Structure formats: structure tokens, C-alpha cells
Amino acid sequence: MRRGRVPNLLLTALPDGPAHGYELMDRLEAASGGTWRPSPGSVYPLLQSFVDSGLVEGREAQGRKVFALTEAGREHALQQRVGTAEPGPYSPDVHHSPLRTEMERLKAAARQVSASEASPEQLEEAIAVVRGARQTLYRILMDQ
Template sequence: MSGSYMGDGFTGSPGSWGQGRSGPNLWEAMEQLRGMFEQKVAPRMGRGDVRAAVLALLAEKPMHGYQIISEISERSGGAWKPSAGSVYPTLQQLADEGLISAEESNGRKTYSLTEAGKAEAEASADRPAPWPTPSGGGPRDFGHGGALPKAGIELAQAAAQVGRSGTPEQVQQAVDVLDEARRRLYSILAQD
């Protein structure tokens, strides 16, 4: 993996970390690792995913926009919380298409499916849930509730802290721990 910090990328002289000398910069490596994990934890869902999620939820019961956002977040274990800027325009588009109707009560619009909307929701009922589930289901696999990416982020943060404020001996100890952790992770994949 050219250009990445895999393999022996965390080795080098402990005194060189983050000080402009030769060898990799631990802080940059941890930032790269954190960025890779955050892409897995907080992905951008596709435009069609919001539409499918709204139709699936409204097939269960009428809801207002905030309920839809909260329900998606809850069902995805927090892995996906669509913004109001994606949900409300989707609701408007579905209303324009005649798939949902809105009823205003106490200053809130509650949306429900029309007959055409029910038909469309039923037609897509056999598809997987449009939101990622904590068990890794849904249109995209987010791992087991994001536990692995979260643990990776926390590891990267701890290693970066040691790199910033640790003594050369502490940095070397951290390198040894990370090397051992990497070997053990690969050994998990090697098991039958």
C-alpha cells in the first residue's frame, strides 16, 4: 500500500516522531488512520436512501419530519442521522409526486402515504432496510454497530497523544504496542 502507514510505517527512531527528521510523522499517520475510520463511521448516504427511508417509515405510520430523522438515527444505531436539509426537500418532492400528503396540526405537518405512496412502499418492501443497522445490515455495511471503527479512532487518538507528549522511551513503547496489535489483528483474519 504505497503512500500509507501500513506495515513497518510506525517504526523508526523514537526521537524523530513529529520533529521534521527522517521517518514517518506519527501525528500524520494517526490523522490518516482516524480519517479512514471516520469514513466508515459517518458515511454520506445517497439521495435515494433518504427517499427509501422516508417511504419505509411512513408505510408504518404517519410522522412529522423530526420523527423521521430521529427514527432513522435510532434504527441505524446512530450510524446515520440525515439532516433536515435532506429530509424536508425529500418530503416536498414526495408530496409533489403525490406519494405523501401532509396534515397540519398544532403548527406541525404530519406526513402520511397516499394510495400511490402505499403502492410504491409495498413494491420496495422486499429490499433491505434503507438505513444501516447496528448488526451491519442495510444497503452499506458499517461493521458491527461501528464498534471496530470507534475502537480504531480511540487507538489513533491515544497513539497520537503519546507521540505529541511522550518521552522517546514512551514513544518506542507505543510503537511496540501498535506493532503487536497490528500483528494480532492480521492473525484474526488468518484464522479459519
């Protein structure tokens, strides 16, 4: 993801409702089909700069700082959604391929194994499966 696009993408995620930084990162990751997730180190400074410029307001809610668009921010975000010429992770036209869907399912399964009380042997087996899948994908590319 090009650095210059991150601020506008972050703003275009806020019309979906107020959110804290990690929630915004989740929205952008989901909108990109799991191919991109901004880091906290880029999101939180941007949110603060949006607050400073009057595009976003921050408030405490349930022990977290939640951000919402101001009227000026809403107008700016709408212009960014409409004016985006090239598709990006938050564009509704992003191609969501069957391969991406399966990658997300694999990622979810791996997270579940990791979070479970799997034995060391089960974890090693899971690692081998993921490693094998990665190696097989590279072999597919080499056969072209």
C-alpha cells in the same frame, strides 16, 4: 449514505405511521443503529416532492406539518422494502453490533451531561473522557 437511497429510505419509514420531518429523521437514525441521520435539508424538500407527486399527504396537526403515505405511496414504500437487495439503515437485517449499542449509550450519557446543570469542571471531565475513548479506539486500530 448514498444520496440516491435517501428518498426510498424516507418512504420506507412512513408506513410506521404519520410523522413530522424530525420524527422521520429519528426513525431512520434509530433504524440505522445510530450510524446515520438524514439532515433537515434533505428530508423536507423530499417530503415536499413526495406531496407534489402524490405519494405523501401533509396536514397540520398540533402546530406541525405531519406527513402520511397515500395509497400510492404505501404501495411504493412496500415495493422499496421488499425490493431492497442491499441492507440499509431501515432494513430489518441491519447488523446491530454490541459496539454500536455501547456507542449509543455513550452518546445518551454525553447528552445527559450536556443537558444537565453540570459545572464547568464536570463538563471538562466529560469531554476528556470522550476524547480519551476516541483516542483509545484509534490506538486499537493502529495495533492491528
